[in-house]
Amino acid sequence: MVVDADVEPASVSPRRSVKSRAGTDSRILGAVLAILRAHGPNRVTVESVAALSGVAKTTIYRRYANRDELVEAALDSQSAAPRMPDGLCVYDRVKWTLDLLRVALSSDIGMGSVSAVLTDQDPDFTESFRDIINSRSQVAAEVLRAAVEAGALRADLDIDTAVSTLVGSYLGAYLRHGRVDETWADEVVHMVCPGLERGSAAD
Structure with a gap:
C-alpha cells in the first residue's frame, strides 16, 4: 500500500517528524538505487519509485520535481568514497580498495x-x-602509490593503468561467470603483487 508519508498527526513531536522525513527520504532514494542496480536509469520513474518504496507519488513530488532529480539525488548519496580504516597493512590496504571498487560496481550502483x-x-x-567510480578510483590510486613507495609494487608502475586493470578485472569476472567469487580480491592482490603478504608494513 502506498501512503502519503508526509501526513503527520498533530501530536507528533518535531523531532519525530524530522526522523520520519529522513526515513521517507531513505526509502525513496533506496528504491531509486535498487532500480538503477537492476535496470539502469531508463527504468527510474516516479511511478516505479513509488511502487517500490511504498511512498506516495505526491510525497515524492514534494521533494523531487521529476525523475532526473531523483536519479541525481540517488547518485549524490553515493558520491563520497568511504574512509579507509586505520592501521591496515599494505596487503589489506590494497584489498580494501578492491572491495571499494567491487561494492561500487555490484552493490552501490550495480x-x-x-x-x-x-x-x-x-x-x-x-x-x-563516472564521477562516483573515479572518486573510488582515486582512493585506489593513492593506496597503490603508497604500495610503490613501500616497495610492494614496482617503482615504474603506471598507476592509472593499474586502477583501470583492477576495475576491468571485476567486470571481466562478472561477464565471464555471471558472478564474482568472494575470493576475487585476494586473488587479484596476489596477482598484482605476488610478493605481498598480510602483515606487510603499511609505511
Missing part, C-alpha cells in the same frame, strides 16, 4: 547502471556514474 554507461543511454547519468 551492473544495470554499468550497462547503461557502456551503451551511453543517458549522457548525464554516464557523467555522474
Whole structure:
C-alpha cells in the first residue's frame, strides 16, 4: 500500500517528524538505487519509485520535481568514497580498495547502471556514474602509490593503468561467470603483487 508519508498527526513531536522525513527520504532514494542496480536509469520513474518504496507519488513530488532529480539525488548519496580504516597493512590496504571498487560496481550502483554507461543511454547519468567510480578510483590510486613507495609494487608502475586493470578485472569476472567469487580480491592482490603478504608494513 502506498501512503502519503508526509501526513503527520498533530501530536507528533518535531523531532519525530524530522526522523520520519529522513526515513521517507531513505526509502525513496533506496528504491531509486535498487532500480538503477537492476535496470539502469531508463527504468527510474516516479511511478516505479513509488511502487517500490511504498511512498506516495505526491510525497515524492514534494521533494523531487521529476525523475532526473531523483536519479541525481540517488547518485549524490553515493558520491563520497568511504574512509579507509586505520592501521591496515599494505596487503589489506590494497584489498580494501578492491572491495571499494567491487561494492561500487555490484552493490552501490550495480551492473544495470554499468550497462547503461557502456551503451551511453543517458549522457548525464554516464557523467555522474563516472564521477562516483573515479572518486573510488582515486582512493585506489593513492593506496597503490603508497604500495610503490613501500616497495610492494614496482617503482615504474603506471598507476592509472593499474586502477583501470583492477576495475576491468571485476567486470571481466562478472561477464565471464555471471558472478564474482568472494575470493576475487585476494586473488587479484596476489596477482598484482605476488610478493605481498598480510602483515606487510603499511609505511
